[in-house]
Amino acid sequence: MSGHVVVIGGGVTGLSTAWWLRREGVAVTLVERGIVGWEASGRNGGGATHAYSPLFREEQRLWPMMDELLGYPTEYQPQRIRIALDPAQLEQYWRVTNLAVQQGFRAEALDAHALKELVPWVPDSVAGGLLWHFGGHANPQRTVQAYAWAIEDLGGTILQHTAVTGFDLRGDKVVAVQTDQGPLGCDAVVIAAGPHTAQLAAMVGVTVPIAPARAEMIVTEPLPLIRHGGADGNGLYGRQTLRGNLAYGGGPHEWLELPDARTPKAVNSPVVRSLARRLHELFPKVAHARVIRSWAGVVENTPDGRPILDRLDAPANLVIATMSSVGFGLSPASGRAIMQLVTQGRCDFADLSQLTLSRFAGLPTDWQARNGWVPWSPDGAEGERGPARADAAGPLSASGQAQAHS
Amino acid sequence: MPRPIDRTSVAGKEFPATDHLQLVVLGAGPAGVAAAVEAARLGLRVMLVDEHPVASALMGIDVPWMFGERMTASVQNQPRMLERIVAARPELEQAFEVGVDVRLGVYVWAAFVTGPTSRALPCRMLALADETQSWLIGFDRLVVAAGARDLAVAFPGWDRPGVMGAQGFAAAIGLYGAFAGRRVVVLGAGVTGLRCVQQAREAGIEVAAVVDVAAAAHEEFATHGVTVHSGCAVRGVEGGAEVEGISIVPVGGGAAVTIACDTIVSALDTVPNVEMFDLLGCAMAFRPEWGGHVPVTDADGRCSVDGIYAAGDCAGIGDAEPRDPALAASSGREAARAAARDAGFAAPAPARTIRTHGGDREARRRHWLQVHAGPAAALTICRCEDVTLRDLLGVRPPRYLSYDDAKFAGRDVRTLAGDGPVNQDQVKRLTRAGMGPCQGRRCREQVQTLLAMQGNQPSGSVPMPSYRAPLRPLPLSVLSAHDESAALRANWTGWFGIAPQWLPHWEKVPENPEYWGGRIFLDAAK
């Protein structure tokens, strides 16, 4: 393809797309509102095991090569262990395992003894586990920068601190992308703006159903390395990093609304204590490991939880790319697929027929409310709830109680 | 019709709290105790929380202050330390008398308030912990009187046991009475160093010398009869496992001198302890004349977040004269009055304390780092993660990774700055500087200064790296939600509850929009 492609969004989806386009020699400019990978792409669990995805095979093929292809370390580690504390968990993990096995991948059942050999921290009462000879994990923060540097090494342009504000259309094509730093002429556009993909697509009259939500994780101090860092279970996803830290997430998310073009700073909630509890249950032998940080990120979700990777009919040179909350691990593959949608209109290595935007044509407009995928507050109030005030709450009790200190 | 709720989300989930306070005061230093006492007198139900005595294991990793492994074994006896601290802070007696719920040896490790990404929270909450468990309390208002932290600045040997901070030193001899040294060298000939000398003298500890890179020293050192080596840099710390001395050399060149000592107190400056303000989302500003990042407040200590007040050193540290506890106490009283009035209690109008500051302290920090960090690329900057100055400024990956050094030849903080202002959180992600168990306490400020210096920028141009919960490194067993609600447990999912997300891609999603969200599927699965 000749011409200039503008990729909107410097998360993993946009970064990988721009990188693949440069590898094909396409002129590309990536536009990022802030710093690359600042949103979900730099705040996720780093898991790269998505057996239900049409991009699974490509995800598995590419990851072992990524450090070499990019030229910078991603901390990719192959394989994953699922740990079940009870038979119900084991059954659940088998279901996913079978999906991969059906596609020709290999998995091993681990009894409690074998599991303890590999992950010495599990409880004696552990039900069992599975060793997957597929899947893996990488360091998201290192990976986003690796993509960005690799794009620059190939002569691509990354504009950080530049926000897209609109589009110029001529006929059925986008001819320029407007940014707060000026216009960028283009021959094709990819919108890969995570949760903001909907707002941007709306500017060209395209409805993309995405609901944003907040999800959180905790991380401990480093521990001695176990054989396969990608060991998780008990309702948690996560990994031991190559440095030795335990980084785990899961549990209740919070649905949000994005009132404007910015992503609000995602905060942690008391759920961090529940994450600690599950990690403690999973690895009781390292109950002493100190939690040193937590964080949260804003993820994008489509109504059926599957990505939207689609080159539209109108505007005809626009590709919509959003991964529905499992976009990190799939990014090497998603970027390649999106590159092909841009350069040849179709993906030749994976069946993307389930990932079209048109599948949501009949979606009721109140789909989010119907599912409860909307912000919720105890009193139904919209605004912030500040501290109680005497005038609002009546006179406050004035009993200073003496209590023994502990 | 009831609003549908996503049961796998936080909507409607309860987080059991053991109590609900009208006012919580964080920190039982002079400002915090005065705030708690004043608020209780004005009729509020008050809890005063302070982390001391902290676990000796935390002291071992310089949390919350740089203790430099110079505490005696007596700190392992927490009940005794508790008695000691109550004795060292006689003003606590008043707090007990007026009915303040005083909690000592309790960490406040997080605060949760409603905001754009946390609407579902039942009420404002603080997360507390002692050595065995954590719990939540509800609160209306919070006076943060979290005091000051040590400023860590690198010099050859600064990462050795036996090198401590001014706050750690003060606590070792005062609060804990557990200092394991006899003869100290104080680094920093300003007011912070001066205070250390005074404290040492009062405790009968010998001060061998005071050293500073600056040509001028505070005039009061003369009255203490202590030798001041002005215009000198640290060349190294002498000794094997134990510090035996410090070797210094004139900045402009000249003969090195070795001074015998068993402890080195790094007392260039202290910084406001602002972690809680950042966690709460309060607006912050970089004010070098107040010691660094401080919360933006009105004259009565009100922060930008409703119901949060700043008092004492954490609101900004004046540097014009050694700190006066009476000044801190009066700022605590003012914050308490402001909180009481805001809560609808009759309270006298706050009498505004005039605070003084001593000009740009960032210049002194830069001078120190220029002298010590300039020529020594191998100098360790982040001790937990073993990041050297070269690694930091060259944005190198950590040592445990193998990488192609040639690829990094053209990459450093300056080239990163070509793509936008240098961001400390971004450099942290790449180099791991500040990512270790001490939670950045020993490198945060110096990394900020070094990044700014490298980019020829004012230090305030580097955005403050974020603080994260838990504000103290606490074990999994302690943080664990032993009191978790049954609904939360029953509806726990690893990753959302969107059923069709987990269907193999070759299976079509049933054409039922209710199903798409996954709710119907969940019901069917139960």
Ligand SMILES: Cc1cc2nc3c(=O)[nH]c(=O)nc-3n(C[C@H](O)[C@H](O)[C@H](O)COP(=O)(O)OP(=O)(O)OC[C@H]3O[C@@H](n4cnc5c(N)ncnc54)[C@H](O)[C@@H]3O)c2cc1C
């Ligand atoms: C806690 C957590 C754990 C997760 N765990 C995993 C996991 O283990 N495995 C996995 O595969 N996935 C995981 N995910 C999901 C994954 O992180 C996301 O699916 C993925 O990062 C999405 O990438 P993206 O590039 O599509 O979007 P984003 O990362 O959201 O990037 C979009 C970018 O677009 C930019 N942008 C928005 N609007 C504009 C504009 N107007 N102009 C310019 N730029 C704009 C934003 O600034 C942002 O950088 C997790 C997510 C979270 C939050």
